Protein backbone atom coordinates (compact mmCIF):
# COMPACT_ATOMS: atom_id res chain seq x y z
CA UNK A 1 0.00 0.00 0.00
CA UNK A 2 1.17 3.45 -0.81
CA UNK A 3 0.80 4.94 2.62
CA UNK A 4 -0.22 8.56 2.69
CA UNK A 5 0.30 10.62 5.77
CA UNK A 6 -3.32 11.61 5.59
CA UNK A 7 -4.53 7.99 6.25
CA UNK A 8 -5.87 7.61 9.79
CA UNK A 9 -5.08 4.48 11.88
CA UNK A 10 -8.76 3.51 11.61
CA UNK A 11 -8.65 3.76 7.82
CA UNK A 12 -5.48 1.72 7.77
CA UNK A 13 -7.16 -0.96 9.95
CA UNK A 14 -10.12 -1.13 7.59
CA UNK A 15 -7.77 -1.40 4.62
CA UNK A 16 -5.89 -4.41 6.05
CA UNK A 17 -9.07 -5.99 7.35
CA UNK A 18 -10.57 -5.77 3.88
CA UNK A 19 -7.46 -7.37 2.35
CA UNK A 20 -7.58 -10.34 4.74
CA UNK A 21 -11.34 -10.67 4.38
CA UNK A 22 -11.08 -10.86 0.60
CA UNK A 23 -7.94 -13.00 0.36
CA UNK A 24 -8.35 -16.32 -1.43
CA UNK A 25 -5.96 -18.02 1.04
CA UNK A 26 -7.53 -19.24 4.27
CA UNK A 27 -6.08 -17.31 7.21
CA UNK A 28 -6.32 -17.68 10.93
CA UNK A 29 -4.89 -16.20 14.06
CA UNK A 30 -4.38 -18.68 16.90
CA UNK A 31 -3.50 -17.88 20.47
CA UNK A 32 -0.45 -19.38 22.19
CA UNK A 33 -2.46 -22.47 23.12
CA UNK A 34 -3.61 -23.10 19.56
CA UNK A 35 -7.15 -21.84 20.01
CA UNK A 36 -8.75 -19.99 17.14
CA UNK A 37 -9.05 -16.23 17.65
CA UNK A 38 -9.82 -15.21 14.11
CA UNK A 39 -10.73 -16.90 10.78
CA UNK A 40 -11.09 -15.06 7.51
CA UNK A 41 -14.01 -15.85 5.15
CA UNK A 42 -11.77 -18.09 2.99
CA UNK A 43 -11.22 -20.30 6.04
CA UNK A 44 -14.98 -20.31 6.69
CA UNK A 45 -15.40 -21.54 3.11
CA UNK A 46 -12.88 -24.31 3.71
CA UNK A 47 -14.57 -25.58 6.88
CA UNK A 48 -18.14 -24.39 6.52
CA UNK A 49 -18.00 -22.84 10.02
CA UNK A 50 -18.37 -19.12 10.72
CA UNK A 51 -15.86 -17.18 12.76
CA UNK A 52 -18.34 -17.11 15.65
CA UNK A 53 -18.61 -20.90 15.60
CA UNK A 54 -14.87 -21.52 15.54
CA UNK A 55 -13.85 -18.81 17.96
CA UNK A 56 -12.10 -20.27 20.98
CA UNK A 57 -12.06 -23.82 19.49
CA UNK A 58 -8.78 -25.73 19.24
CA UNK A 59 -7.50 -25.42 15.66
CA UNK A 60 -6.16 -28.99 15.71
CA UNK A 61 -9.76 -30.26 16.02
CA UNK A 62 -10.27 -29.43 12.31
CA UNK A 63 -7.22 -31.43 11.26
CA UNK A 64 -7.50 -35.04 10.05
CA UNK A 65 -6.70 -37.42 12.96
CA UNK A 66 -3.90 -39.05 10.90
CA UNK A 67 -2.24 -35.66 10.33
CA UNK A 68 -2.61 -34.26 13.85
CA UNK A 69 0.66 -35.58 15.23
CA UNK A 70 2.57 -34.07 12.27
CA UNK A 71 0.86 -30.68 12.59
CA UNK A 72 1.30 -30.61 16.36
CA UNK A 73 5.00 -31.52 16.15
CA UNK A 74 5.65 -28.98 13.40
CA UNK A 75 3.98 -26.14 15.26
CA UNK A 76 5.61 -26.91 18.63
CA UNK A 77 9.05 -27.26 17.03
CA UNK A 78 8.48 -24.09 15.07
CA UNK A 79 7.55 -22.04 18.16
CA UNK A 80 10.52 -23.48 20.09
CA UNK A 81 12.87 -22.63 17.19
CA UNK A 82 12.30 -18.89 17.52
CA UNK A 83 11.99 -18.63 13.73
CA UNK A 84 9.56 -16.08 12.36
CA UNK A 85 8.03 -18.20 9.56
CA UNK A 86 7.58 -21.96 9.54
CA UNK A 87 8.34 -24.39 6.73
CA UNK A 88 5.18 -25.39 4.81
CA UNK A 89 3.36 -28.46 6.02
CA UNK A 90 0.64 -30.42 4.23
CA UNK A 91 -2.41 -31.82 6.01
CA UNK A 92 -6.15 -32.33 5.67
CA UNK A 93 -8.82 -29.99 7.06
CA UNK A 94 -12.41 -31.11 7.57
CA UNK A 95 -15.47 -29.32 6.26
CA UNK A 96 -18.58 -29.53 8.41
CA UNK A 97 -20.15 -31.70 5.65
CA UNK A 98 -17.46 -34.30 6.40
CA UNK A 99 -15.29 -33.67 3.32
CA UNK A 100 -11.54 -33.33 3.65
CA UNK A 101 -9.41 -30.73 1.86
CA UNK A 102 -5.65 -30.93 1.54
CA UNK A 103 -3.96 -27.66 2.48
CA UNK A 104 -0.39 -26.48 2.54
CA UNK A 105 0.11 -24.23 5.55
CA UNK A 106 2.72 -21.92 6.93
CA UNK A 107 2.71 -20.25 10.33
CA UNK A 108 4.09 -16.82 11.25
CA UNK A 109 5.05 -16.33 14.86
CA UNK A 110 3.55 -13.01 15.95
CA UNK A 111 3.25 -13.90 19.64
CA UNK A 112 5.56 -11.05 20.59
CA UNK A 113 3.85 -8.59 18.29
CA UNK A 114 1.71 -6.49 20.70
CA UNK A 115 -0.87 -5.89 17.93
CA UNK A 116 -1.46 -9.61 17.28
CA UNK A 117 -0.06 -11.72 20.16
CA UNK A 118 -0.71 -14.91 18.33
CA UNK A 119 0.24 -17.25 15.49
CA UNK A 120 -0.83 -16.25 12.04
CA UNK A 121 -1.70 -19.27 9.88
CA UNK A 122 -1.90 -19.25 6.09
CA UNK A 123 -3.57 -22.22 4.36
CA UNK A 124 -3.49 -22.88 0.61
CA UNK A 125 -5.88 -25.36 -0.96
CA UNK A 126 -3.76 -28.06 -2.70
CA UNK A 127 -6.57 -30.57 -3.06
CA UNK A 128 -6.49 -30.69 -6.85
CA UNK A 129 -2.75 -31.31 -7.04
CA UNK A 130 -2.98 -33.95 -4.28
CA UNK A 131 -5.90 -35.64 -5.98
CA UNK A 132 -3.97 -35.76 -9.25
CA UNK A 133 -0.82 -37.08 -7.65
CA UNK A 134 -2.85 -39.72 -5.74
CA UNK A 135 -4.53 -40.74 -8.99
CA UNK A 136 -1.16 -40.84 -10.73
CA UNK A 137 0.28 -42.93 -7.92
CA UNK A 138 -2.63 -45.36 -8.17
CA UNK A 139 -2.24 -45.63 -11.96
CA UNK A 140 1.48 -46.16 -11.48
CA UNK A 141 0.91 -48.86 -8.88
CA UNK A 142 -1.57 -50.71 -11.08
CA UNK A 143 0.82 -50.43 -14.05
CA UNK A 144 3.60 -51.86 -11.92
CA UNK A 145 1.35 -54.70 -10.79
CA UNK A 146 0.36 -55.50 -14.37
CA UNK A 147 3.96 -55.31 -15.54
CA UNK A 148 5.09 -57.76 -12.89
CA UNK A 149 2.18 -60.15 -13.66
CA UNK A 150 3.19 -59.96 -17.34
CA UNK A 151 6.87 -60.46 -16.54
CA UNK A 152 5.95 -63.46 -14.39
CA UNK A 153 3.78 -65.10 -17.08
CA UNK A 154 6.41 -64.27 -19.68
CA UNK A 155 9.18 -65.98 -17.79
CA UNK A 156 6.84 -68.91 -17.07
CA UNK A 157 6.23 -69.23 -20.82
CA UNK A 158 9.93 -68.99 -21.45
CA UNK A 159 10.66 -71.73 -18.92
CA UNK A 160 7.96 -73.83 -20.54
CA UNK A 161 9.40 -73.30 -24.04
CA UNK A 162 12.90 -74.06 -22.82
CA UNK A 163 11.96 -77.21 -20.91
CA UNK A 164 9.59 -78.57 -23.54
CA UNK A 165 11.93 -77.94 -26.46
CA UNK A 166 14.72 -79.54 -24.48
CA UNK A 167 12.55 -82.55 -23.57
CA UNK A 168 11.29 -82.95 -27.13
CA UNK A 169 14.78 -83.47 -28.43
CA UNK A 170 15.14 -86.94 -26.97
CA UNK A 171 11.99 -88.63 -28.45
CA UNK A 172 12.69 -86.89 -31.75
CA UNK A 173 16.21 -88.34 -31.84
CA UNK A 174 14.59 -91.76 -31.35
CA UNK A 175 12.12 -91.27 -34.21
CA UNK A 176 14.86 -90.06 -36.56
CA UNK A 177 17.21 -92.85 -35.52
CA UNK A 178 14.65 -95.60 -36.14
CA UNK A 179 13.59 -94.08 -39.45
CA UNK A 180 17.21 -94.21 -40.59
CA UNK A 181 17.52 -97.81 -39.36
CA UNK A 182 14.31 -98.78 -41.15
CA UNK A 183 15.63 -97.30 -44.39
CA UNK A 184 19.06 -98.88 -44.01
CA UNK A 185 17.94 -102.40 -43.00
CA UNK A 186 14.69 -102.83 -44.90
CA UNK A 187 15.07 -100.22 -47.65
CA UNK A 188 15.63 -102.83 -50.40
CA UNK A 189 12.53 -104.81 -49.33
CA UNK A 190 10.21 -101.79 -49.59
CA UNK A 191 8.52 -100.56 -52.73
CA UNK A 192 9.07 -97.02 -54.00
CA UNK A 193 5.90 -95.63 -52.31
CA UNK A 194 7.05 -96.93 -48.90
CA UNK A 195 10.51 -95.47 -49.55
CA UNK A 196 8.91 -92.13 -50.38
CA UNK A 197 6.89 -92.23 -47.14
CA UNK A 198 10.07 -92.83 -45.19
CA UNK A 199 11.82 -89.93 -46.85
CA UNK A 200 8.81 -87.66 -46.07
CA UNK A 201 8.99 -88.77 -42.46
CA UNK A 202 12.76 -88.13 -42.33
CA UNK A 203 12.21 -84.74 -43.88
CA UNK A 204 9.51 -83.93 -41.32
CA UNK A 205 11.64 -84.98 -38.40
CA UNK A 206 14.58 -82.93 -39.73
CA UNK A 207 12.34 -79.90 -39.93
CA UNK A 208 11.08 -80.55 -36.44
CA UNK A 209 14.65 -80.84 -35.18
CA UNK A 210 15.47 -77.47 -36.72
CA UNK A 211 12.36 -75.89 -35.18
CA UNK A 212 13.15 -77.31 -31.74
CA UNK A 213 16.68 -75.96 -31.99
CA UNK A 214 15.33 -72.57 -33.05
CA UNK A 215 12.88 -72.56 -30.17
CA UNK A 216 15.66 -73.48 -27.76
CA UNK A 217 17.83 -70.67 -29.14
CA UNK A 218 14.93 -68.23 -28.89
CA UNK A 219 14.16 -69.21 -25.28
CA UNK A 220 17.80 -68.91 -24.31
CA UNK A 221 18.11 -65.28 -25.43
CA UNK A 222 16.82 -64.15 -22.04
CA UNK A 223 19.33 -66.29 -20.17
CA UNK A 224 22.37 -65.06 -22.12
CA UNK A 225 25.12 -64.35 -19.59
CA UNK A 226 27.30 -62.38 -21.99
CA UNK A 227 28.73 -59.14 -20.56
CA UNK A 228 27.63 -55.82 -22.03
CA UNK A 229 30.44 -54.05 -23.83
CA UNK A 230 30.93 -51.13 -26.16
CA UNK A 231 30.50 -52.23 -29.74
CA UNK A 232 31.53 -50.33 -32.84
CA UNK A 233 28.67 -51.05 -35.22
CA UNK A 234 30.86 -50.18 -38.23
CA UNK A 235 33.15 -53.09 -37.34
CA UNK A 236 30.20 -55.34 -36.53
CA UNK A 237 28.64 -54.62 -39.93
CA UNK A 238 31.96 -55.31 -41.71
CA UNK A 239 32.24 -58.68 -39.91
CA UNK A 240 28.68 -59.65 -40.78
CA UNK A 241 29.05 -58.52 -44.41
CA UNK A 242 32.15 -60.71 -44.64
CA UNK A 243 30.03 -63.75 -43.66
CA UNK A 244 27.83 -63.15 -46.71
CA UNK A 245 30.68 -62.26 -49.09
CA UNK A 246 29.90 -65.08 -51.49
CA UNK A 247 26.15 -64.42 -51.73
CA UNK A 248 26.78 -60.70 -52.07
CA UNK A 249 29.22 -61.09 -54.94
CA UNK A 250 27.15 -63.83 -56.61
CA UNK A 251 24.15 -61.50 -56.72
CA UNK A 252 26.11 -58.34 -57.44
CA UNK A 253 24.49 -56.83 -54.35
CA UNK A 254 25.55 -53.35 -53.29
CA UNK A 255 25.83 -52.88 -49.54
CA UNK A 256 26.35 -49.28 -48.48
CA UNK A 257 26.42 -47.80 -45.06
CA UNK A 258 26.59 -44.38 -43.42
CA UNK A 259 28.67 -43.87 -40.31
CA UNK A 260 27.38 -46.05 -37.49
CA UNK A 261 27.77 -45.35 -33.76
CA UNK A 262 29.43 -47.21 -30.91
CA UNK A 263 26.74 -48.70 -28.69
CA UNK A 264 26.58 -50.69 -25.44
CA UNK A 265 25.19 -54.16 -25.69
CA UNK A 266 25.79 -57.87 -26.02
CA UNK A 267 27.97 -58.35 -29.04
CA UNK A 268 26.89 -61.81 -30.19
CA UNK A 269 23.24 -60.79 -29.89
CA UNK A 270 23.60 -57.59 -31.89
CA UNK A 271 25.66 -59.50 -34.43
CA UNK A 272 22.73 -61.89 -34.70
CA UNK A 273 20.34 -58.99 -35.42
CA UNK A 274 22.62 -57.57 -38.12
CA UNK A 275 23.02 -61.04 -39.58
CA UNK A 276 19.24 -61.67 -39.65
CA UNK A 277 18.45 -58.32 -41.25
CA UNK A 278 21.19 -58.57 -43.84
CA UNK A 279 20.44 -62.18 -44.73
CA UNK A 280 16.74 -61.33 -45.17
CA UNK A 281 17.63 -58.40 -47.43
CA UNK A 282 19.71 -60.82 -49.53
CA UNK A 283 17.06 -63.52 -49.48
CA UNK A 284 13.98 -61.43 -50.25
CA UNK A 285 15.53 -59.58 -53.20
CA UNK A 286 13.55 -58.76 -56.32
CA UNK A 287 14.64 -59.00 -59.94
CA UNK A 288 16.30 -55.57 -59.62
CA UNK A 289 20.00 -55.53 -58.73
CA UNK A 290 19.98 -55.61 -54.96
CA UNK A 291 20.87 -52.47 -53.02
CA UNK A 292 21.05 -52.48 -49.26
CA UNK A 293 21.66 -49.31 -47.27
CA UNK A 294 22.42 -49.18 -43.54
CA UNK A 295 22.01 -45.79 -41.89
CA UNK A 296 21.88 -44.31 -38.45
CA UNK A 297 19.93 -41.32 -37.11
CA UNK A 298 20.65 -39.70 -33.79
CA UNK A 299 17.56 -39.18 -31.62
CA UNK A 300 17.11 -37.60 -28.18
CA UNK A 301 17.91 -40.69 -26.10
CA UNK A 302 18.70 -43.29 -28.69
CA UNK A 303 20.13 -44.23 -32.06
CA UNK A 304 17.81 -45.32 -34.83
CA UNK A 305 19.42 -47.84 -37.17
CA UNK A 306 17.86 -48.48 -40.55
CA UNK A 307 18.34 -51.44 -42.90
CA UNK A 308 16.74 -50.60 -46.26
CA UNK A 309 16.56 -52.82 -49.30
CA UNK A 310 14.96 -52.61 -52.73
CA UNK A 311 13.61 -56.15 -52.52
CA UNK A 312 10.15 -57.68 -52.84
CA UNK A 313 8.69 -55.65 -49.94
CA UNK A 314 6.01 -56.63 -47.44
CA UNK A 315 2.30 -55.94 -47.33
CA UNK A 316 1.83 -53.49 -44.39
CA UNK A 317 -0.93 -55.70 -42.98
CA UNK A 318 1.78 -58.26 -42.08
CA UNK A 319 4.14 -55.81 -40.39
CA UNK A 320 3.39 -57.20 -36.90
CA UNK A 321 3.01 -60.82 -37.91
CA UNK A 322 6.52 -61.16 -39.37
CA UNK A 323 8.02 -60.54 -35.90
CA UNK A 324 6.08 -63.47 -34.39
CA UNK A 325 7.97 -66.72 -33.95
CA UNK A 326 7.57 -69.20 -36.85
CA UNK A 327 5.37 -66.80 -38.83
CA UNK A 328 6.31 -66.55 -42.49
CA UNK A 329 4.73 -65.02 -45.55
CA UNK A 330 6.10 -67.49 -48.10
CA UNK A 331 6.28 -71.21 -48.56
CA UNK A 332 9.59 -72.97 -48.10
CA UNK A 333 9.64 -73.86 -51.77
CA UNK A 334 9.85 -70.16 -52.64
CA UNK A 335 12.13 -68.92 -49.88
CA UNK A 336 13.94 -71.10 -47.36
CA UNK A 337 13.66 -70.30 -43.66
CA UNK A 338 11.85 -71.04 -40.43
CA UNK A 339 10.35 -67.69 -39.52
CA UNK A 340 12.59 -67.29 -36.48
CA UNK A 341 15.03 -64.52 -37.54
CA UNK A 342 12.83 -61.49 -36.93
CA UNK A 343 11.32 -62.94 -33.72
CA UNK A 344 14.86 -63.42 -32.39
CA UNK A 345 15.85 -59.91 -33.51
CA UNK A 346 12.80 -58.43 -31.78
CA UNK A 347 13.56 -60.22 -28.54
CA UNK A 348 17.20 -59.12 -28.61
CA UNK A 349 16.40 -55.49 -29.40
CA UNK A 350 13.70 -55.34 -26.72
CA UNK A 351 16.13 -56.79 -24.19
CA UNK A 352 18.50 -53.98 -25.13
CA UNK A 353 15.67 -51.54 -24.31
CA UNK A 354 14.80 -50.68 -27.92
CA UNK A 355 12.09 -51.29 -30.51
CA UNK A 356 12.12 -52.87 -33.93
CA UNK A 357 9.65 -52.33 -36.77
CA UNK A 358 9.31 -52.35 -40.52
CA UNK A 359 8.04 -49.90 -43.10
CA UNK A 360 7.41 -51.36 -46.51
CA UNK A 361 5.21 -51.68 -49.55
CA UNK A 362 4.94 -54.76 -51.72
CA UNK A 363 7.32 -54.42 -54.65
CA UNK A 364 8.99 -51.33 -53.24
CA UNK A 365 11.57 -52.68 -50.86
CA UNK A 366 11.57 -52.70 -47.06
CA UNK A 367 13.10 -50.58 -44.35
CA UNK A 368 13.69 -52.29 -41.04
CA UNK A 369 14.36 -49.94 -38.12
CA UNK A 370 15.57 -50.60 -34.63
CA UNK A 371 16.46 -48.30 -31.77
CA UNK A 372 19.19 -48.69 -29.19
CA UNK A 373 20.16 -46.45 -26.27
CA UNK A 374 22.87 -43.87 -26.82
Ligand code: ADP
Nearest residue numbers: 280281284313322328329337338339340341342
Ligand atom coordinates in the same frame (compact mmCIF):
# COMPACT_ATOMS: atom_id res chain seq x y z
P1 ADP B 1 12.36 -66.35 -42.39
O1 ADP B 1 13.18 -65.48 -43.28
O2 ADP B 1 13.05 -67.56 -41.94
O3 ADP B 1 11.01 -66.63 -42.94
P2 ADP B 1 12.18 -64.10 -40.56
O4 ADP B 1 11.61 -64.11 -39.19
O5 ADP B 1 13.54 -63.59 -40.75
O6 ADP B 1 12.07 -65.58 -41.02
O7 ADP B 1 11.18 -63.29 -41.48
C1 ADP B 1 9.78 -63.46 -41.38
C2 ADP B 1 9.11 -63.07 -42.68
O8 ADP B 1 9.26 -61.67 -42.90
C3 ADP B 1 9.74 -63.71 -43.88
O9 ADP B 1 9.17 -64.98 -44.12
C4 ADP B 1 9.42 -62.72 -45.00
O10 ADP B 1 8.14 -62.95 -45.48
C5 ADP B 1 9.39 -61.39 -44.29
N1 ADP B 1 10.64 -60.62 -44.50
C6 ADP B 1 11.67 -60.51 -43.63
N2 ADP B 1 12.63 -59.70 -44.12
C7 ADP B 1 12.19 -59.26 -45.31
C8 ADP B 1 12.72 -58.38 -46.33
N3 ADP B 1 13.88 -57.77 -46.17
N4 ADP B 1 11.96 -58.17 -47.43
C9 ADP B 1 10.77 -58.78 -47.59
N5 ADP B 1 10.22 -59.62 -46.69
C10 ADP B 1 10.92 -59.85 -45.55
